[in-house]
Amino acid sequence: MTFVKGQGMLDVRGLKKVYEGSGRRVEAVRDLTFTVDAGELVCLVGPSGCGKTTLLKCMGGLLTPTAGEVLLQGERVTGPPPGMAFVFQEYGRSLFPWMRVGENVELPLKQKGLSRSRRRELVADALRSVGLADAAGAYPWQLSGGMQQRVAIARALAYEPQVLLMDEPFAAVDAQTRADLEDLVRGLWRERGITILFVTHDIDEAVYLGERVVVLSASPTVVQEQLKVDLPDDRDQLHTRVAPRFAELRTHVYEQIQAAKRGTPRDAPEDAVKTDAPPPA
Amino acid sequence: MRRFLLRLVFVLTLPAILLAVWWAASDSSTDVYWPPLRTILKTFPDVWTVERLRTDAVPSILRLSAGYATAALVGVALGTVIGSYRRVRAVCEPVLEFLRAVPPPVLVPVIMLFAGIGHTMKILVIAIGCVWPILLNTVEGVRAVDSVMAETARSYGVTGLARLRHVVLPSASPQIFAGLRQALSIGIILMVISEMFAASNGLGFTVVQFQRGFAIPDMWTGILVLGLLGFLLSVVFQLVERRVLGWYHGLRATTRRSR
Numbered sequence A: 001m002t003f004v005k006g007q008g009m010l011d012v013r014g015l016k017k018v019y020e021g022s023g024r025r026v027e028a029v030r031d032l033t034f035t036v037d038a039g040e041l042v043c044l045v046g047p048s049g050c051g052k053t054t055l056l057k058c059m060g061g062l063l064t065p066t067a068g069e070v071l072l073q074g075e076r077v078t079g080p081p082p083g084m085a086f087v088f089q090e091y092g093r094s095l096f097p098w099m100r101v102g103e104n105v106e107l108p109l110k111q112k113g114l115s116r117s118r119r120r121e122l123v124a125d126a127l128r129s130v131g132l133a134d135a136a137g138a139y140p141w142q143l144s145g146g147m148q149q150r151v152a153i154a155r156a157l158a159y160e161p162q163v164l165l166m167d168e169p170f171a172a173v174d175a176q177t178r179a180d181l182e183d184l185v186r187g188l189w190r191e192r193g194i195t196i197l198f199v200t201h202d203i204d205e206a207v208y209l210g211e212r213v214v215v216l217s218a219s220p221t222v223v224q225e226q227l228k229v230d231l232p233d234d235r236d237q238l239h240t241r242v243a244p245r246f247a248e249l250r251t252h253v254y255e256q257i258q259a260a261k262r263g264t265p266r267d268a269p270e271d272a273v274k275t276d277a278p279p280p281a
Numbered sequence B: 001m002r003r004f005l006l007r008l009v010f011v012l013t014l015p016a017i018l019l020a021v022w023w024a025a026s027d028s029s030t031d032v033y034w035p036p037l038r039t040i041l042k043t044f045p046d047v048w049t050v051e052r053l054r055t056d057a058v059p060s061i062l063r064l065s066a067g068y069a070t071a072a073l074v075g076v077a078l079g080t081v082i083g084s085y086r087r088v089r090a091v092c093e094p095v096l097e098f099l100r101a102v103p104p105p106v107l108v109p110v111i112m113l114f115a116g117i118g119h120t121m122k123i124l125v126i127a128i129g130c131v132w133p134i135l136l137n138t139v140e141g142v143r144a145v146d147s148v149m150a151e152t153a154r155s156y157g158v159t160g161l162a163r164l165r166h167v168v169l170p171s172a173s174p175q176i177f178a179g180l181r182q183a184l185s186i187g188i189i190l191m192v193i194s195e196m197f198a199a200s201n202g203l204g205f206t207v208v209q210f211q212r213g214f215a216i217p218d219m220w221t222g223i224l225v226l227g228l229l230g231f232l233l234s235v236v237f238q239l240v241e242r243r244v245l246g247w248y249h250g251l252r253a254t255t256r257r258s259r
């Protein structure tokens, strides 16, 4: 299957990560291969503890894979690349509490060596994009959880990345906030044309957000299936989630995850690495 | 404004009561070493003239500042290095534990041998005594930088000096301030002790002089001055801390509320 939006922004090839330490050996990720094209919004879905965070940290250059490699526009990732921004699951611990919201967003830009006026422009623009134009002077801990995660997203946007990696960013916020944030992410993606890899354990969220869903198996982790989400580009919480196609897709993903739990990828990891399996008829 | 006044009342009540008790209990005392507070307070303005403050209080405070500042600089700098590198820590920790266990006043005679009896000796004594709580607290604070914050910094390319300045030191600052606070009281004690050994001016020197000359009420006024100095420094310290750690107190207040 071909994707019209572009070619291989991110390539994950044969990625394996084993944590070794204090006599314990944890194989978090066994063998992952998949591609994210430029301008795509891909959702990675998999059960808790299956190595999603591990995978994302390897992709972001924060962890060194035990085997395999990650390529960003054909170049091997060995450390955090300047074209990549990370939104962490633990937003409360990812923003610096001693800095005001504006300073949090600005810090990475200072590091990039941008001029003061350019920085101010980017910070204001990013905060406006996430609906927090007035919060620049507040401290993160004065904001609600959902607002804090918006700040983290603004920081990532201001960094002007080609690729945005998001690790279960909305797992800890309430349902209403979560719906708003999902729409925010889709809106930003359509507006700015960034490549987004969005990790979640929530099947509905994956199907609602993604252009494509990559289903991971339970640990030891392999790619269980890849699925194109052929929902219209214009999605909204009210209508998309009750569309028959949405129900079919989520049922399919759900079945895949159940199969992954039952199945034995341990015995046949090769079989499980399917690419671009067609959506169910 | 009303809340401020109320706080002032709270702050001043106990000292006022204690002073009153001291006043009443010592009022009819005829013991030479234990003069009535009335006598002490009457002596006070005669002893602590502007001239006396200039010749004795100022040198003490300058030496304390110099020693304390040195300790703060060295403690934070070394503590940051030791806290940042596991290898360095493994090498340094046993030595640090030993050195910390040596009570700083016994160093006075030793330091006198090679640093003489001048300012350098006293500043060194204060610095050596003050450095430990600052150093050890900095090590702990630097080690305890949150892993998610550290990864955030790394993923956004905040490394090297910027990381130190914007992430590591602010994150460790509550611990560093705890160390600085302990060091302040140690510093005042060592300031006095170092002046008792060998000095020609200073608050500790003055108190000892009065005691040797049997000017007992004068000696007591010296003790009052030392107490006041300690109090003043602690107030200043608190003001600085509240400014620098404003975010920390705010953060703690919110997490407490949300529990």
Ligand SMILES: Nc1ncnc2c1ncn2[C@@H]1O[C@H](COP(=O)(O)OP(=O)(O)O)[C@@H](O)[C@H]1O
Binding pocket: A019, A020, A021, A026, A027, A028, A046, A047, A048, A049, A050, A051, A052, A053, A054, A055, A219
């Ligand atoms: N630093 C680590 N050291 C050892 N094991 C780890 C470490 N981080 C994660 N793991 C283990 O790796 C597996 C995958 O973890 P993680 O990537 O966090 O999963 P997910 O994000 O999908 O919930 C888990 O079994 C977890 O216990």
Ligand SMILES: [Mg+2]
Binding pocket: A052, A053, A054, A089, A167, A168
């Ligand atoms: Mg995770």
